[in-house]
Amino acid sequence: MKAQILLLLSLATLLFLVPAITAVNPRVYTKNVVTDFIAKVCSTTTKSNVCYTSLIPSAKIIKVNNLKQLAELSLSGSVVAAKKRVSHMTMLWSQIKNTKGADKQVLALQGCVENYRKAIGELEASLAAITQPEKVDNDEEEEGFNLKMEVDYNLDRAINVYLPTCPSGFKDLPNESIKADVFKHTLKLQDIIKNARELASKL
Numbered sequence: 001m002k003a004q005i006l007l008l009l010s011l012a013t014l015l016f017l018v019p020a021i022t023a024v025n026p027r028v029y030t031k032n033v034v035t036d037f038i039a040k041v042c043s044t045t046t047k048s049n050v051c052y053t054s055l056i057p058s059a060k061i062i063k064v065n066n067l068k069q070l071a072e073l074s075l076s077g078s079v080v081a082a083k084k085r086v087s088h089m090t091m092l093w094s095q096i097k098n099t100k101g102a103d104k105q106v107l108a109l110q111g112c113v114e115n116y117r118k119a120i121g122e123l124e125a126s127l128a129a130i131t132q133p134e135k136v137d138n139d140e141e142e143e144g145f146n147l148k149m150e151v152d153y154n155l156d157r158a159i160n161v162y163l164p165t166c167p168s169g170f171k172d173l174p175n176e177s178i179k180a181d182v183f184k185h186t187l188k189l190q191d192i193i194k195n196a197r198e199l200a201s202k203l
Contacts, residue, residue, distance in 0.1 A: 035059055037062070037064045038052060038055050038059065038062065041199070044202075045195055045199065046194070050191050050192060054073075054195065055070060055074065067199070067202050067203060068203055071130055071200045071202070071203055072127065072131060074196035074199045074200075075126055075196045076127060078189075078192050078196045079123045079124060082120045085116055085185050086113055086117060086120070089109055089116065089182070092181070092182075093106060093109040093110060093113065096175075102175070104173050105170070105175055108170050109178075111165065111166065112169065112182060112186075115165045119157075119189075122154040122157050125150075126151045126154040126155055126200065129147055129150045129154070130147075130200065133147050148200070151197075152201065155193055155196065155200070156197070159190050159197070163189060164186075166182060166186050167183045
């Protein structure tokens, strides 16, 4: 009999504790819930695979239904990806800078680095506009609208103004391996930024 009473008391204690624990931390999500959220949002983008693979490493810190966080993470990832490519282009430049007859390729790579850096400036400006909107010079009545325009304008310049100049500088030059490498890295980065642009447009 005593054993039965103790069992009932234990069960009653658990019934009281479970709601209390849930109340303290009501927004604890399982890994599946977060990954499902990422997959759902990414399925609405044109670069869904780029979207998913870029966000899934941050699943542990992503809050469900927080589109602003996804846009910030995507833009931050774009900056990191662009900086890695600047380092890569700089490495290629250092490898051929003293090569006889490679003057035009050296200049083209210098142009790539310069324009990648300009693209990074646009990405960082977009990220700042989202994370610190109070610093963007907007009319109060149209704040959200102008913020979107600011971000979209910056990202459009990165994608369609600065990055395309990199592969175009190699258009009529020899050294197919470097040319192919530059094209590959630039197109991939454009896809990464296009994805960030789409996520930012959902804010």
